[in-house]
Amino acid sequence: MGTHADRTSGTTPGRDFTAASRDALVEALLSAGPGRPTLCEGWNTEHLAAHIVLRENSPLMAGLLFPPLARSLERRTKALGDSASTPDAYQRLTERVAAGPQPPARLRGHARTAVFSSEISGRLKDTRAARKAAQATNLLEFFVHTEDVRRAQDRWAPRHLADDYANALFAEFTRRARLMYRSEPTGIVLARSTGQRVVARPASRDGSSRTIAGPAGELVMHGFGRRGHALVLVD
Template identity: 35%
Template sequence: MSMAQRERQALVQTMAAAGPDAPTLCGEWTTRDLAAHLIVRERRPDAAPGIMLKPFASHLENVQRRVAQRPFPQLLELVSSGPPWLLRPVDSLMNLTEMFVHHEDVRRAQTEWEPRELSAADEDRLWKVLTGLARMAYRKSPVTVALVTPDGRRTVAHRAGERTVVLAGPPSELLLHAFGRSAVRLEATGDAEDVAAVHALDRSV
């Protein structure tokens, strides 16, 4: 089973335990809203473009609202069953970060959360993803941003002069920060104002 598939099933279990009205880190979305988002993304090609393209956003919102009205167990079953057969060959590529990040969106919206201990192999998978998207995530930074891991891996996410902010932590935590999440366990070094500016960035990718 791929990491994407494992994260999908873990996400479904976490949403089931939290209940349909539990908060997430996705703005005002509840777990019900998040499940509807995942279903529309995979199963409604007419509406999914609205995730990225503003002209289609209103249609996406309407479709997602209707999907969210279904019984919660039905929503979870649709998420659990995975993408339609046409998309299954690219499931690992398309859904690794989606499932991992949204799993943490549910986990870390709860009180007293703690980071999970992922295997070295899973952290390696997330590092490979991170190095590919880091430049996009930190493109608006006014200072150079470097990402480093406890085992010494390093990538420069953005270059902007001599002032540098270094974000240190396991790939899983760095990836969550790159996706705009603030509920992370990282060490940030650099000028205090520069660190604050990096944390405040629009890191949407």
């Protein structure tokens, strides 16, 4: 799978990085098709798409943080994914990924309420605070899951990321890096290929530390546990 011609690549990137990441994820899902593997163990492409839809629309997503709901979430993700194994059903599911969060079904059934809800939602999304919150919530999630699809296929190649998109990825990633590397036995320094260096975990008591070097996107993949598929150098 080659370079995506979207707002995350090329020389004229868009400003809405969350929307760009969603676009790339949808493109990757459609390009791969249903029944294809991903880097998420036990999930084919349709299950990953189901995860995104449920993540944005279902209260069961509390199962990511609340263990008693985890099994119900897992069953619902599998059921929704399994129901989208045909090309037409998969297309409809990816369209739901592209559409993003939707009003609850009980509101969508009332035309006037649905229009009002859509207008309010659109205005809220257009505020600077809302865009910032959406980017913090979704930017890394969408990027990593895009690569979960792409890198599980044959003959994939790294995408060229526009500079400001890569900067946004790295900025969001470094805000979480200490949490992601908290269990490492040594210190961790993230060395971006642009020359930026960030201490993700202080050196251990014996002074030992490792440097993980690579482009922003590859450092993100490493931090999110895709270490066998991240193009980084570890010193």
